[in-house]
Amino acid sequence: MWRRTTWLPPLFSSSKRSLVSQIQGAYGLRIWRTMSSEIQKPEEDGTFPRGITPFITFVLGGPGSGKGTQCARIVENFGFTHLSAGDLLRQEISSNSENGAMILNTIKDGKIVPSEVTVKLIQKAIESSESHKFLIDGFPRTEENRLTYERIIGAEPNIVLFFDCPPEEMVKRVLNRRQGRVDDNANTVKERLKIFRALSLPVVNYYAKKGKLYKIDGTGTEDEIFERVRPIFAA
Numbered sequence: 286m287w288r289r290t291t292w293l294p295p296l297f298s299s300s301k302r303s304l305v306s307q308i309q310g311a312y313g314l315r316i317w318r319t320m321s322s323e324i325q326k327p328e329e330d331g332t333f334p335r336g337i338t339p340f341i342t343f344v345l346g347g348p349g350s351g352k353g354t355q356c357a358r359i360v361e362n363f364g365f366t367h368l369s370a371g372d373l374l375r376q377e378i379s380s381n382s383e384n385g386a387m388i389l390n391t392i393k394d395g396k397i398v399p400s401e402v403t404v405k406l407i408q409k410a411i412e413s414s415e416s417h418k419f420l421i422d423g424f425p426r427t428e429e430n431r432l433t434y435e436r437i438i439g440a441e442p443n444i445v446l447f448f449d450c451p452p453e454e455m456v457k458r459v460l461n462r463r464q465g466r467v468d469d470n471a472n473t474v475k476e477r478l479k480i481f482r483a484l485s486l487p488v489v490n491y492y493a494k495k496g497k498l499y500k501i502d503g504t505g506t507e508d509e510i511f512e513r514v515r516p517i518f519a520a
């Protein structure tokens with residue numbers, strides 16, 4: 286079962302309706318405004334024209350925790366647009382962009398690509414989409430990622446999902462993934478788990494403290510996990 290951690294802001298606490306529909310009601314149809322007054326102004330105008338921001342869900346969890354699998358289910362059932370930070374980076378490698386070689390080496394080593402590179406790719410993907418609701422999968426992976434997103438995009442996520450899965454299960458899934466990824470091997474996974482614990486968990490804790498985090502048990506079948514996710518979005 287998912288559970289919302291720490292306190293519930295008044296907007297979310299009193300109704301049985303899903304969080305998404307409550308925010309939708311409070312903010313008007315499919316148009317979302319950022320709810321935080323702490324965010325710095327974006328560096329460049331234009332990510333969210335006329336001050337209108339889409340509904341953003343960050344999807345976090347260790348390697349193999351099931352982020353991509355559950356995002357596909359959320360897209361099918363709730364019509365979100367799925368932006369996987371890892372996929373955006375892999376597309377940069379395949380398109381022989383100037384950063385391609387650097388990104389490939391970073392991914393091979395299980396390290397984190399410089400924040401500005403990833404955030405600019407996310408920004409471009411949001412700008413070129415007509416969608417008003419996005420799942421940003423596998424980002425932010427560090428506090429520095431998070432701060433760079435806030436600086437460049439000028440908004441916080443509305444909610445954050447965290448798939449909680451034991452490391453042995455994550456390793457097993459990654460080593461069985463068979464998508465030909467350069468980082469799905471025992472050595473790289475070990476490094477990715479280290480980075481997840483040291484750099485990504487602090488981001489998860491940050492959103493828990495802000496009352497934005499949904500921690501979801503990431504064990505069991507894909508169906509069982511999706512039934513834990515569904516109530517977060519269901520009307």
Ligand SMILES: Nc1ncnc2c1ncn2[C@@H]1O[C@H](COP(=O)(O)OP(=O)(O)O)[C@@H](O)[C@H]1O
Pocket residue numbers: 346347348349350351352353354355458459461462463503504505506507510
């Ligand atoms: N609940 C599950 N039980 C077993 N295997 C799963 C489950 N969810 C996903 N998988 C498989 O585990 C691998 C990693 O899942 P994926 O969604 O790519 O995770 P992530 O994006 O978090 O790395 C994939 O091969 C996927 O098919």
Ligand SMILES: O=c1ccn([C@@H]2O[C@H](COP(=O)(O)OP(=O)(O)O)[C@@H](O)[C@H]2O)c(=O)[nH]1
Pocket residue numbers: 346347348349352353369370371372374391392393395396397398399403422423424425426430468477
């Ligand atoms: O914001 C991001 C997302 C991904 N990556 C890199 O891309 C790899 C694969 O990420 P992905 O999210 O595809 O992996 P998953 O967790 O889904 O297995 C990571 O290990 C990092 O090396 C990164 O540097 N920054």
Ligand SMILES: [Mg+2]
Pocket residue numbers: 352353369371423
């Ligand atoms: Mg993934």
